[in-house]
Amino acid sequence: MNEWVIETKGLSKRYKGRYAVSNLNLKIARGDIYGFLGPNGAGKTTTIRMLLGLIKPSNGSVHIFGKALNKDKLSILRRIGSLVEYPSYYGHLSAVDNLEAIRRILDVPTARIAEVLDIVGLAKEARRPVKGFSLGMKQRLGIASALLGNPELLMLDEPTNGLDPSGILEIRELIKQMPKQHGITVLISSHLLSEVELTAGTVGIIRQGELVFQDTIENLHQQAKGSISLSVSEPELAMTLLKEHGINAIMNDSSILLEQTNNETIARMVKRLVERDHSIYRVEEKRKSLEDLFLQIVGEGKRA
Amino acid sequence: MKSFVRLVASERLKLSKSFIWLLVPLSPLLALAIGLLVSFDSYDISESQAKYAMLVSAMSSFHSMLFLPILTGIFSAFVCRYEHGSGGWKQLLTLPISRTALYCAKFIVVATLIALTQLLFFGAVCLAGAYHGISFDIEWAPLLMAIGGSFLACLPLAALQLLVSVSWSSFAAPLAINVMLTIPNILVLNSAKIAPFYPWAQPMLTMLTFSNDSFNGSAPTISNMLITIAGSFFVFWAAGLLYFNRKEV
Numbered sequence: 001m002n003e004w005v006i007e008t009k010g011l012s013k014r015y016k017g018r019y020a021v022s023n024l025n026l027k028i029a030r031g032d033i034y035g036f037l038g039p040n041g042a043g044k045t046t047t048i049r050m051l052l053g054l055i056k057p058s059n060g061s062v063h064i065f066g067k068a069l070n071k072d073k074l075s076i077l078r079r080i081g082s083l084v085e086y087p088s089y090y091g092h093l094s095a096v097d098n099l100e101a102i103r104r105i106l107d108v109p110t111a112r113i114a115e116v117l118d119i120v121g122l123a124k125e126a127r128r129p130v131k132g133f134s135l136g137m138k139q140r141l142g143i144a145s146a147l148l149g150n151p152e153l154l155m156l157d158e159p160t161n162g163l164d165p166s167g168i169l170e171i172r173e174l175i176k177q178m179p180k181q182h183g184i185t186v187l188i189s190s191h192l193l194s195e196v197e198l199t200a201g202t203v204g205i206i207r208q209g210e211l212v213f214q215d216t217i218e219n220l221h222q223q224a225k226g227s228i229s230l231s232v233s234e235p236e237l238a239m240t241l242l243k244e245h246g247i248n249a250i251m252n253d254s255s256i257l258l259e260q261t262n263n264e265t266i267a268r269m270v271k272r273l274v275e276r277d278h279s280i281y282r283v284e285e286k287r288k289s290l291e292d293l294f295l296q297i298v299g300e301g302k303r304a
Numbered sequence: 305m306k307s308f309v310r311l312v313a314s315e316r317l318k319l320s321k322s323f324i325w326l327l328v329p330l331s332p333l334l335a336l337a338i339g340l341l342v343s344f345d346s347y348d349i350s351e352s353q354a355k356y357a358m359l360v361s362a363m364s365s366f367h368s369m370l371f372l373p374i375l376t377g378i379f380s381a382f383v384c385r386y387e388h389g390s391g392g393w394k395q396l397l398t399l400p401i402s403r404t405a406l407y408c409a410k411f412i413v414v415a416t417l418i419a420l421t422q423l424l425f426f427g428a429v430c431l432a433g434a435y436h437g438i439s440f441d442i443e444w445a446p447l448l449m450a451i452g453g454s455f456l457a458c459l460p461l462a463a464l465q466l467l468v469s470v471s472w473s474s475f476a477a478p479l480a481i482n483v484m485l486t487i488p489n490i491l492v493l494n495s496a497k498i499a500p501f502y503p504w505a506q507p508m509l510t511m512l513t514f515s516n517d518s519f520n521g522s523a524p525t526i527s528n529m530l531i532t533i534a535g536s537f538f539v540f541w542a543a544g545l546l547y548f549n550r551k552e553v
Binding site: 083 | 392394395552553
């Protein structure tokens with residue numbers, strides 16, 4: 001009956017009268033990668049902490065795997081792997097011992113430690129004390145511990161924080177294969193759209209504690225409407241010509257910008273201009289980038 | 305129950321390769337040094353039991369008055385230390401364990417460390433006794449009771465220190481509080497009125513039951529000590545559990 005892995009209803013968290021998260025209705029489908037986006041301080045981490053039962057919501061409910069979190073907390077947590085904010089580690093212990101400390105609690109076979117170290121590519125460094133690890137390696141160890149219990153749901157809070165570009169790419173590839181290879185649903189939070197754009201199937205955008213967008217990434221793409229930019233020899237003359245033919249255009253520096261982008265209009269326009277001996281240098285399609293759209297949504301708080 | 309044993313095993317693993325194991329034998333070794341230096345010459349004691357009473361009295365004064373309460377605080381702070389760095393509580397509490405179980409597991413580790421210290425102290429007493437050539441043919445029960453009672457008297461302090469250590473991310477602050485409450489022992493133990501009710505004085509008072517001497521001649525009764533120990537343990541333990549279960553991580 002319930003196909004949502006995570007479903008929250010009216011989830012709110014109030015700190016001293018101010019809502020850090022208010023009335024959040026998240027819906028995350030099984031096998032999806034859900035990108036949870038928002039600027040710093042929008043309430044992403046607060047939400048994830050509530051989803052993991054680290055803090056109690058002021059209002060609203062959390063259902064994970066169709067069960068209420070406040071009732072079946074331990075059995076739900078057993079099926080979740082998580083990494084909240086910073087990777088946690090015991091610096092004086094080796095990577096293997098770090099995982100062993102968690103393994104003893106989760107009660108999975110010892111062989112699983114080698115498996116997860118292999119998945120995150122830390123097998124060679126397994127015996128070194130973790131305090132000598134680079135940030136990227138600690139982050140990967142954090143992901144390894146999240147994977148240790150064969151989770152069905154992975155919650156990663158800004159997993160690429162502080163990583164270099166190649167590290168980000170590596171983590172991204174790692175996350176991408178989770179649903180395909182292991183059937184894991186992933187919730188990944190970030191303040192950068194570009195980071196989840198290539199991995200996520202669905203995005204939720206949170207702004208000042210409120211969910212302002214929640215839809216598939218394709219629909220987000222469609223919202224990012226394009227425009228056509230024309231670069232011609234005599235832009236002013238061209239503008240008057242276009243106006244005579246009832247085509248709405250805007251002058252932008254020396255190029256002409258058209259909001260309509262259907263093929264007939266463009267063809268008609270180009271034909272008219274060529275007939276009047278205008279030289280057309282360029283006809284370009286300008287797509288508003290998702291990042292622009294994201295900033296617009298986050299900035300204006302336009303409800304979608 | 306099985307999962308709880310695994311949880312304790314996990315806590316123990318975190319303490320491997322750490323300097324905490326060096327602190328365990330520290331106080332017993334110091335007590336041993338004092339014990340070796342004790343001289344019976346100026347006293348006219350021939351009975352083995354009385355000689356042991358004097359030996360233990362000398363060896364345990366620093367151990368039970370200062371070191372034991374302070375070590376209890378250090379152990380408690382230590383088992384929380386790794387969690388306070390880099391979001392460890394978050395990781396630990398998103399694992400499928402109840403907070404009560406985790407609190408108990410940490411407490412058991414602290415209690416075990418104190419028990420080890422006491423065991424080593426007992427070993428130190430035996431060694432010092434052997435060094436002085438005192439016969440082992442004495443009644444051991446009162447000594448074991450005193451050492452065991454002293455261990456029990458440390459548990460309320462451990463409960464309070466665990467509460468403070470869980471709530472403050474600093475390693476030093478809980479220790480400062482602990483030392484602040486332990487130092488007054490030097491004065492409190494001289495007061496027949498306050499000492500029986502001061503939790504930090506109990507490790508010493510229980511130890512004194514063996515040598516039968518007291519700072520002011522009126523040794524508190526066992527039942528009095530039990531009430532103080534059990535009462536303070538219950539209060540500190542309940543407060544710690546309540547706080548930890550409600551703590552926002």
